[in-house]
Amino acid sequence: MPDNVSLLGLLPEQSVLVNASARDWRVAISLAGEGLIQGGAATADYSDEMIATVEKLGPYIVIAPGLALAHSRPSPAVRCTGLSWVSLREPVHFGHRDNDPVRLVVGLAATDHNQHTAALGSLAQLLSEPERVDELLAAPDAATVRHLIGNFDPEVQS
Numbered sequence: 001m002p003d004n005v006s007l008l009g010l011l012p013e014q015s016v017l018v019n020a021s022a023r024d025w026r027v028a029i030s031l032a033g034e035g036l037i038q039g040g041a042a043t044a045d046y047s048d049e050m051i052a053t054v055e056k057l058g059p060y061i062v063i064a065p066g067l068a069l070a071h072s073r074p075s076p077a078v079r080c081t082g083l084s085w086v087s088l089r090e091p092v093h094f095g096h097r098d099n100d101p102v103r104l105v106v107g108l109a110a111t112d113h114n115q116h117t118a119a120l121g122s123l124a125q126l127l128s129e130p131e132r133v134d135e136l137l138a139a140p141d142a143a144t145v146r147h148l149i150g151n152f153d154p155e156v157q158s
Contacts, residue, residue: 007083007122007149015039015084015107016142025059025068025094025102026051028086032070032107035084042109046077050107054094062096067127071108074116081115083108083123085145087137103137126152 015035022028033047049072054061062068084107091101106123110116126149127133139145 007119007126007152008146010041010081010119011083011085011146011149012039013142013146015041015082016145017084017086018139018141018145019089020086021089022086022092025054025092028068028088028092028094028102028105029054029070029107031086032084032105035086036082036107036109039082039084041078041080041082041084043077043079046072046075046109049073049075049077059094059096059100062094062099062102064127065099066091066101066103067099067133068094068102068105069108069120069123070105071110071116074110074112078109078111081110081119083119085142087139087145104133 015038017031017035020031022031029050030047033050036042037044050070053072061070086105088103091103093100094102108119136145136148139148
């Protein structure tokens with residue numbers, strides 16, 4: 001498994017939702033789960049698993065200011081490793097002391113720990129620059145999000 005994985009390979013256009021509305025963090029995670037379902041990475045059970053993880057462990061998935069990484073453990077509900085992308089019109093509170101409110105929810109379904117780690121590494125590189133995050137959040141549609149990621153994605157470049 002390479003250190004980096006192609007984010008575009010994990011994020012089909014049908015898994016991207018921009019300018020979405022969510023009344024609370026559960027709905028925001030459900031939207032990320034729907035993106036994983038649309039992309040073929042997971043079943044509806046995985047959305048429930050992601051929500052249950054936050055209910056049990058708290059808002060640790062809010063990994064940076066304004067950014068939540070919705071995920072759960074590998075399970076039979078995961079069909080293949082994949083990502084979803086949900087930018088929110090209005091930020092949502094997850095209950096994280098430092099990083100609320102959340103404006104971007106990235107869903108991650110992984111078949112095993114190695115896939116999980118590789119996807120996280122590539123995602124962390126993508127989201128490491130605030131200017132790039134702002135540009136991605138301003139994207140008007142899924143095709144633009146994927147285009148911007150493609151401009152960055154080192155696996156696409158090579």
